[in-house]
Amino acid sequence: MKAISRWLDRFCYNHPNFGIPNLMKFIVIGNVLVFFLDMFSNGYVSWLFSFFSPLILQGQIWRIISFLFVPTSGYGGMFSILWFAMTTLFYYYIGNALERQWGTARFTVFYGLGVVLNILVGFLMGSTSMYYINMSMFFAFATLYPDLQVLLYGILPLKVKWLAWIDAALFAFDFFFSIFSRQWITAVLPLVAILNYLIFFWEDLMGVVRRTGQRAAYRANPQTINFKKAQKQVREHKGYLHKCAVCGITDADDPNMEFRYCSKCNGYYCYCMKHINDHVHVQ
Structure with a gap:
């Protein structure tokens, strides 16, 4: 993990022009278009764009890329429209913040590696989605800006680090629920998203562990x-x-x-x- 993290750091440093500028803008535009097309096709566009390995092997190769633009919340009424708008704008904000902080190369590699891992899981398990990779972006955002205060649902002020713990609890719940219900695909996808996060933040997390140990040793001195x-x-x-x-x-x-x-x-x-x-x- 440490070696991979350092190699990716060197790659991004040596190739600053690599990547897609404003990547999240294109992802969000694609999600919005598919969402509204679903409203007039009863969800057919999402089905047509979703990742299903048997159909890909039959020649529908566009699904390897088009699944990136499938909304993680399907159309089902006014509430779903509001929820989709809130989550999409939030992902757009987080993605832009990460790109500003990291640079285009590192953010593109972060998101792109998540896509590649999901594609591999999709071929092994039959299907996949970007839901957990999008959610894992919030872990990255919370690691960089833990004390930033945001308004939950536009009302309740909370620090980002506490929202990250809520996000982690949702990951854990989905994982264990999927294990108990034997839904293996939804059990694997959260782990893939966490793996993608750990690859990029392993050094930072180990630094936190070391500092915590040093503080404990200092207090016991x-x-x-x-x-x-x-x-x-x-x-x-x-x-x-x-x-x-x-x-x-x-x-x-x-x-x-x-x-x-x-x-x-x-x-x-x-x-x-x-x-x-x-x-x-x-x-």
């Missing part, structure tokens, strides 16, 4: 524990923050005096500048 105890004592007794363990001078006695803590002493001992280099280490 005896020096940190002793420092917190010292701070607590200061809050309880008040009056000063630093006190020299040799001469007893405090920052209240001499506000201009600098204090240091000795890393060689067994504990969290503070010394003034006169004694930081002239004291017996506590063992």
Whole structure:
């Protein structure tokens, strides 16, 4: 995973002109056209464009690409129109934000790799769709902008990182529900979308894991524990923050005096500048 991630990073860096500018604009336009054509054909256009490997092998090769433009929410009334409009605009916004942040090459490779993985799954399982790949774009967006606040349904303000957890819960629910109901195709597609996300964000996620471990080690460090105890004592007794363990001078006695803590002493001992280099280490 790490090697693939780094290779893709180098490829995108060395080929900045690779890709399709404004890719999501073309995806969205295609989805909108198919959605409205479905309204007048009772969903026939979506069926004609969907990925079905037996029909592709019979010569309908356009389905290898046309499934990209099949809306993930079919036409079924006014509510479905509103839902389609909201989700499509949201995907368009996310896709453009990712392209601005990454550049055209990286975003095209991200989306294109998801397409290739889905095509492979489609030939193995018989059919596929872009529903989970589109949803996984939100994981990428939330990783880059975790604290950005958006209005859920235009009303409820939420940070993107919390919406990403909701998205992850939906992925997990769909996966386990598909497993229990033995719908193998819908069990595989969420995993494919997650794989595509991990390929591009493996280094970032490992960095988060490392930083979390370092913070945990810092909190468990005896020096940190002793420092917190010292701070607590200061809050309880008040009056000063630093006190020299040799001469007893405090920052209240001499506000201009600098204090240091000795890393060689067994504990969290503070010394003034006169004694930081002239004291017996506590063992």
